[in-house]
Amino acid sequence: xxxxxxxxxxxxxxxxxxxxxxxxxxxxxxxxxxxxxxxxxxxxxxxxxxxxxxxxxxxxxxxxxxxxxxxxxxxxxxxxxxxxxxxxxxxxxxxxxxxxxxxxxxxxxxxxxxxxxxxxxxxxxxx
Numbered sequence: 001x002x003x004x005x006x007x008x009x010x011x012x013x014x015x016x017x018x019x020x021x022x023x024x025x026x027x028x029x030x031x032x033x034x035x036x037x038x039x040x041x042x043x044x045x046x047x048x049x050x051x052x053x054x055x056x057x058x059x060x061x062x063x064x065x066x067x068x069x070x071x072x073x074x075x076x077x078x079x080x081x082x083x084x085x086x087x088x089x090x091x092x093x094x095x096x097x098x099x100x101x102x103x104x105x106x107x108x109x110x111x112x113x114x115x116x117x118x119x120x121x122x123x124x125x126x127x
Contacts, residue, residue, distance in 0.1 A: 004080045005056045005072055012077075013037060014047050015056060019074045023060070023067035 007015060017032050018024060024032075030044045039047075048068060051057035058071040090096040098115075101107055107115075 004083075005054050005077060006080065006084060007051075007054075007056065007077060010037075011047060011051060011056070014044070014051065015070060015074075015077065018057065018068060018070040022069045023062075025062065025065040025067060027065065029068065 013033065013036065014029065017029055026041060026044055026048065029048075030039065030041045033039050033044065037043075048057055048059075052059065056070065056072050056077070057068055059066040059068045061067075086092055086094060086097060090100075
């Protein structure tokens with residue numbers, strides 16, 4: 001079972017860059033995040049250190065610079081984040097969350113069709 005690592009919004013931004021293309025150096029990450037975030041090299045270094053301490057990132061020594069890799073898979077991090085959100089906001093109830101989405105009319109016809117297909121598949125897996 002994968003370790004459950006909780007990521008902040010800022011950490012998600014950095015991790016998404018690593019998941020999209022790895023390995024990357026501090027300089028590459030800083031350049032790719034600068035326009036969106038305005039982060040300095042020192043900010044990226046601090047975030048990478050924090051992510052390494054959490055076990056989300058690892059590095060290897062390169063010829064000139066450390067090369068950083070994601071140490072967790074995106075789908076594992078997303079699963080943990082989803083479980084955390086569901087627990088925090090809806091007391092763990094998927095039904096309450098879906099009810100809130102339907103009541104606020106945030107579901108399109110395509111969303112409803114997709115959810116129906118997912119539920120049909122899940123129902124078929126049990127029987």
